[in-house]
Structures are given as structure tokens and as C-alpha cells.
Amino acid sequence: MKSTKILNLLIAGIALIGGILFIRIFMEDTAAIETDAAIQNSVISPLIYFSTWLLIATIVVAVGLSLLSLFRNPENLKKTLGGLGVLAALLLISYFLADSDAVYNAAGGIEPGGEEGSSVNRWVGAGIWYSIILGGIASLFFVWDLVKGLIKS
Numbered sequence: 001m002k003s004t005k006i007l008n009l010l011i012a013g014i015a016l017i018g019g020i021l022f023i024r025i026f027m028e029d030t031a032a033i034e035t036d037a038a039i040q041n042s043v044i045s046p047l048i049y050f051s052t053w054l055l056i057a058t059i060v061v062a063v064g065l066s067l068l069s070l071f072r073n074p075e076n077l078k079k080t081l082g083g084l085g086v087l088a089a090l091l092l093i094s095y096f097l098a099d100s101d102a103v104y105n106a107a108g109g110i111e112p113g114g115e116e117g118s119s120v121n122r123w124v125g126a127g128i129w130y131s132i133i134l135g136g137i138a139s140l141f142f143v144w145d146l147v148k149g150l151i152k153s
Helices: 002-027 030-035 037-072 074-097 119-152
Strands: none
Touching: 002 037, 030 037, 037 074, 074 119
16 A cells, blocks of 8 residues: 555656646747747756656556566476577578568669668668567468467357
């Protein structure tokens, strides 16, 4: 019960700070905000910094609690590591399926950074193959579940 009160106070504090920063923007003239860099820095920048740090804190807490939960339950940790291993193996297969051919634009010229043999081309191709493989696996599971549901009914 005590942690709930602390969490509610923390949420209220974050909402209050965000509200104050948001109201400060509406107190300024719209034209002045668009043209004056000093007003932009004094009014908009704090809201952006606050939002950025809030996002970072949220990510850290979410990842930290997830890892803590995994380490407390070794069985889930084994399943998670197995799943990550399968994903890594699929990424490796995707990387070997990808090519690193030159990337041409509509005028027939080679795009900057798209030269033949470029590692960027290879990784983009690997990402495309990775998406195709994962989409195919997801489609197979969808069809399997659909057939299983039809057989049961």
C-alpha cells in the first residue's frame, strides 16, 4: 500500500512538471515562438529535455524490471535466451542470403553509399530477408492456429 502512494505521488509530480512546461508554451506568442530563438530555447527546450529524460528513465526502468524478473526466474531466462538464439540464427541466415549489389537511382546512377560491396547494402538486404523470414514464420503459425481452430469447432 505504501509503494502505491509513493508511485501516485511520483506520477502526480511528473504530470505537474509536464503541465507547467506545457502551459508555459501557451503563454507565449505563437509568432514569437516561431521566429525568436531565445524564446524557443527558454520555453520549448525545457519541455523537450524533460520529455527526453522521462523517456530514458522509462526505458531504463522497463528494461531493468524485465531483466530482474528474468534473473529471478531461471526457467524463463532459459526460454528467453533460446528465443534470442533462434532470432540470432535467423539473422545470420538473412545476412548470408543478402547481396551487396550496387543500388541505382531512377537516372541510372549509383546512389551515394550504395556502391557494390558496401556493408550498408548487405545489412539492408539482411533486414529485408529477416522481415520476410519472420513474416513467413508468423504466417505459418497463423494458418496453423486457424486450421487448429477449424478442426476443434
